[in-house]
Amino acid sequence: MSSSLTPPSATKKASQPTPQPLPVPPAAAEPAPTVVRFDHVTKQFNPQVRGLDDVSVEIARGEITVLLGLSGSGKSTFLRHVNGLQQPTSGHINVLGQAMEHASKPTLRSMRRRIGFIFQDFNLVGPMSVLENVCTGRLGALKGPRLGLMFYPKQVRQEALEQLERVGLVDRAYQRADTLSGGQQQRVAIARALIQHPDILLADEPVASLDPVSSRGVIELLQQISREKSLTVICSLHQVEIALNFGDRIIGLRSGKVVMDERTAEVGRDEVLSIYSKVSDVPDYPDFSESAGAVEVDLAGLKPEDRG
Ligand SMILES: Nc1ncnc2c1ncn2[C@@H]1O[C@H](COP(=O)(O)OP(=O)(O)OP(=O)(O)O)[C@@H](O)[C@H]1O
Ligand SMILES: [Mg+2]
Numbered sequence: 093m094s095s096s097l098t099p100p101s102a103t104k105k106a107s108q109p110t111p112q113p114l115p116v117p118p119a120a121a122e123p124a125p126t127v128v129r130f131d132h133v134t135k136q137f138n139p140q141v142r143g144l145d146d147v148s149v150e151i152a153r154g155e156i157t158v159l160l161g162l163s164g165s166g167k168s169t170f171l172r173h174v175n176g177l178q179q180p181t182s183g184h185i186n187v188l189g190q191a192m193e194h195a196s197k198p199t200l201r202s203m204r205r206r207i208g209f210i211f212q213d214f215n216l217v218g219p220m221s222v223l224e225n226v227c228t229g230r231l232g233a234l235k236g237p238r239l240g241l242m243f244y245p246k247q248v249r250q251e252a253l254e255q256l257e258r259v260g261l262v263d264r265a266y267q268r269a270d271t272l273s274g275g276q277q278q279r280v281a282i283a284r285a286l287i288q289h290p291d292i293l294l295a296d297e298p299v300a301s302l303d304p305v306s307s308r309g310v311i312e313l314l315q316q317i318s319r320e321k322s323l324t325v326i327c328s329l330h331q332v333e334i335a336l337n338f339g340d341r342i343i344g345l346r347s348g349k350v351v352m353d354e355r356t357a358e359v360g361r362d363e364v365l366s367i368y369s370k371v372s373d374v375p376d377y378p379d380f381s382e383s384a385g386a387v388e389v390d391l392a393g394l395k396p397e398d399r400g
Contacts, residue, residue: 142347208293
């Protein structure tokens with residue numbers, strides 16, 4: 093079964109130079125087109141809870157935007173509005189030229205094929221092989237159910253192998269997904285999203301359940317892919333240090349409101365504390381860990397009952 097597929101690296105002739113990613117062009121005179129526009133978007137879940145509060149932002153093609161904010165600030169709600177999983181109570185959302193509010197179900201389905209989504213808990217099918225998990229990224233474009241790897245067209249399986257090679261896991265193609273480490277599973281989830289050929293990649297806390305080293309690997313991979321393909325990435329994170337290194341731009345949310353919108357190149361390290369205090373409501377947020385690349389709160393000075 094599997095022998096009919098060739099790992100992509102094996103098909104390259106020895107004399108052929110490895111294709112290099114296209115160099116990132118210098119800043120063009122023309123600004124990149126806007127691919128996501130929120131215009132006074134409010135989402136009222138119920139009379140007490142506002143998920144988004146008068147949010148107006150424009151996100152350009154190829155930009156990596158990080159959403160930062162405390163739990164409940166509206167990060168996931170923002171992402172779900174981008175791919176039409178949730179509709180605004182008021183305001184307008186335009187994604188890839190398509191007005192998303194009041195879009196028909198078929199329109200939303202076809203939009204979601206152009207928008208990849210990566211989750212904190214990977215959402216892989218554990219007992220399924222890595223390769224088949226990647227193939228499922230194409231389900232939206234194929235008619236009818238697929239009852240196993242061999243029910244996918246060979247071309248899809250071949251491309252799934254190519255995507256696995258891209259994320260460095262082609263040697264694990266036939267292993268059960270749930271036998272991989274967390275970092276490896278997130279790489280499979282990225283390969284599954286890439287096989288969709290998305291125009292936009294949404295990532296909801298993609299490294300929240302990973303150790304610092306795996307987190308860095310996953311984030312660097314997302315950054316490389318975004319640069320290579322001019323892929324627009326919108327990613328929610330809790331780690332300020334990673335956000336500053338990874339993003340082109342940070343949007344800070346608090347209670348559904350945009351309380352900060354900065355280019356990371358223009359934000360100095362010294363401003364990190366003030367950034368987080370803006371999104372967290374805490375005037376002087378405690379120290380950040382440099383080594384782990386994550387926000388760490390110094391608990392030493394707290395009473396045991398305050399340590400959570
Ligand atoms: N379907 C829903 N029904 C009612 N309230 C909701 C719903 N989804 C989200 N909320 C509320 O909207 C607010 C924003 O939630 P959201 O999940 O977007 O936060 P978040 O920033 O992603 O948090 P976290 O960091 O914990 O993932 C929260 O108060 C949440 O309880
Ligand atoms: Mg969330």
